[in-house]
Amino acid sequence: xxxxxxxxxxxxxxxxxxxxxxxxxxxxxxxxxxxxxxxxxxxxxxxxxxxxxxxxxxxxxxxxxxxxxxxxxxxxxxxxxxxxxxxxxxxxxxxxxxxxxxxxxxxxxxxxxxxxxxxxxxxxxxxxxxxxxxxxxxxxxxxxxxxxxxxxxxxxxxxxxxxxxxxxxxxxxxxxxxxxxxxxxxxxxxxxxxxxxxxxxxxxxxxxxxxxxxxxxxxxxxxxxxxxxxxxxxxxxxxxxxxxxxxxxxxxxxxxxxxxxxxxxxxxxxxxxxxxxxxxxxxxxxxxxxxxxxxxxxxxxxxxxxxxxxxxxxxxxxxxxxxxxxxxxxxxxxxxxxxxxxxxxxxxxxxxxxxxxxxxxxxxxxxxxxxxxxxxxxxxxxxxxxxxxxxxxxxxxxxx
Numbered sequence: 487x488x489x490x491x492x493x494x495x496x497x498x499x500x501x502x503x504x505x506x507x508x509x510x511x512x513x514x515x516x517x518x519x520x521x522x523x524x525x526x527x528x529x530x531x532x533x534x535x536x537x538x539x540x541x542x543x544x545x546x547x548x549x550x551x552x553x554x555x556x557x558x559x560x561x562x563x564x565x566x567x568x569x570x571x572x573x574x575x576x577x578x579x580x581x582x583x584x585x586x587x588x589x590x591x592x593x594x595x596x597x598x599x600x601x602x603x604x605x606x607x608x609x610x611x612x613x614x615x616x617x618x619x620x621x622x623x624x625x626x627x628x629x630x631x632x633x634x635x636x637x638x639x640x641x642x643x644x645x646x647x648x649x650x651x652x653x654x655x656x657x658x659x660x661x662x663x664x665x666x667x668x669x670x671x672x673x674x675x676x677x678x679x680x681x682x683x684x685x686x687x688x689x690x691x692x693x694x695x696x697x698x699x700x701x702x703x704x705x706x707x708x709x710x711x712x713x714x715x716x717x718x719x720x721x722x723x724x725x726x727x728x729x730x731x732x733x734x735x736x737x738x739x740x741x742x743x744x745x746x747x748x749x750x751x752x753x754x755x756x757x758x759x760x761x762x763x764x765x766x767x768x769x770x771x772x773x774x775x776x777x778x779x780x781x782x783x784x785x786x787x788x789x790x791x792x793x794x795x796x797x798x799x800x801x802x803x804x805x806x807x808x809x810x811x812x813x814x815x816x817x818x819x820x821x822x823x824x825x826x827x828x829x830x831x832x833x834x835x836x837x838x839x840x841x842x843x844x845x846x847x848x849x850x851x852x853x854x855x856x857x858x859x860x861x862x863x864x865x866x867x868x869x870x871x872x873x874x875x876x877x878x879x880x881x882x883x884x885x886x
Contacts, residue, residue, distance in 0.1 A: 509575075510787050511706070513662045536745055539821045540574045547581065554584045566799070570850060572842070573795045579707030586714035587724030599683060599711040648685040648693035652678055659698040665706060676705050680714050684721075687714075691721065694733040696778035703782045703794065726801035732778055742865050744769040747806060749861040750854060752810045754810055758817055765825045772832035777802075784833075784839065792842045803854055811849035815839045 506514045544555045547554045556567050573581045583589040656674045660666045665673035685693040700720070701884070704713035719731040729740025747769045753760035762768070775783045780797055782790045796804045815822065816831070816839055823831055839845060 488854045496500075507664055508787075510658075510791075511664045512787060513871065536574060538712075540576060543568070543574050543577050543581070547577070547584065551580055551584045551589065554581075555676040569795050569799045570846070572792050573590075575791075578791070578795070579712070582707065582794070582798050583712055583716060583724070586716050586719045588712065588719040591719055591724060593714065595715075599714050612641050634664050649682060651695075652685070652693055652698075654746050655695050656681075657700040658695075660706075663702075663706070666702065667753075673705070676707045676710050676713075679700055679710050680705065680717065684717050687718065688721065689732070691730050691733050694778075696775070696783070697733060699779040699782040701860070703790070729802070737778075740774055740777055740861065742869075743802070743805075744773060745865045746858055747773055747809060749864075750806060750810055750857055751813065753857055754852065755813055758813060758821055761821050762828075765823075765828055767825065767828055771829060773809055775831060776805055780805060781808065789840050789842045789845065792846055796846075803858060804849065806854050806858065807849040807852045810852050810854070812839060814852075815845065815848065 508514055546557050546565070548557075569581075569585070578784050583592070656666070656677050657669060659677060663673075666677065668674065677698065681693055681698060684691070684697070684701075697717075701713055701717055704716050708716070719725065721733070722728055729739065731737075731742075748759075751762065751769075780790075785793075793804060793808055812835055816835060820828060820831060
């Protein structure tokens with residue numbers, strides 16, 4: 487039987503020609519005609535403002551994040567306010583690991599990503615000492631996750647049923663970013679490694695196409711190993727509710743979130759919600775990717791980063807808030823459109839609606855926590871009845 491080809495079996499393609507890129511590494515689609523003097527003046531002002539913010543953040547998190555937990559416990563409101571204003575780009579990778587719980591997972595599991603397995607007894611002893619189970623101050627959900635990790639016995643070099651799917655999809659992930667442009671180059675290989683590692687680690691989830699954008703975004707700010715553990719932290723729920731349901735068979739969590747979002751639209755934007763109903767528009771037609779990729783698929787990168795800052799700290803409710811803010815911002819235009827134009831508009835929001843400094847304050851002002859809890863209970867109640875009904879019909883057929 488012929489062995490399946492892994493990405494290491496492929497030679498890197500030619501290096502793409504150099505083209506102008508923006509500050510994040512994406513190829514510029516058009517070259518600005520703004521005079522050089524004005525550009526330099528703006529850059530100087532932005533640089534000075536960013537430098538002040540970096541100094542504040544370095545003081546807050548300490549060397550290598552050593553002061554983070556103490557500061558976050560002592561001044562949570564300051565942390566929340568600063569994260570909502572945007573994490574400095576040069577510190578973003580480190581801070582993301584700190585607020586997501588992935589740094590703790592990495593430290594608890596040395597060598598796991600590379601496939602260097604520690605005997606089970608030693609792993610258990612290490613986790614016992616790390617967590618203490620005697621009041622070490624580690625998040626309880628991390629303690630539960632540690633048991634899960636111990637049982638997985640991850641070996642990164644095992645084969646994965648998803649390998650060919652991953653190889654097929656990696657060239658579609660951030661294709662305009664210089665890091666991922668070279669076919670089978672360093673960026674694509676790193677992306678392949680992280681996605682394959684996760685597909686081996688969690689075979690129930692394996693690999694789903696949208697996961698590439700999560701891993702790709704993380705790899706722009708951290709190493710493969712760090713990106714892998716942050717993916718684990720998100721999907722397994724190190725700090726917030728687990729996200730794995732977004733990628734499991736049938737996308738159960740996507741279905742729940744879309745139901746909840748539809749309820750929120752009706753509550754916060756009743757006229758638009760009614761218009762959507764008349765035009766037979768539902769969130770699955772435009773919002774699925776918002777949840778599956780947390781806005782990293784097609785939204786402007788600066789906006790996606792700002793959303794991710796808040797998402798990793800506050801959880802998935804920011805996705806609902808940003809979605810509502812977009813609809814609210816474009817409300818007067820959307821309500822005039824018929825089905826086909828409405829679908830196009832919902833998938834192609836205007837540039838001014840995507841300005842982080844305009845959209846995000848609007849999103850922060852929207853309260854959704856209580857409504858999300860109520861709609862979640864309603865969804866689970868309905869879904870439970872549907873499952874019971876389906877099971878009853880199945881059993882009746884077996885008796886016939």
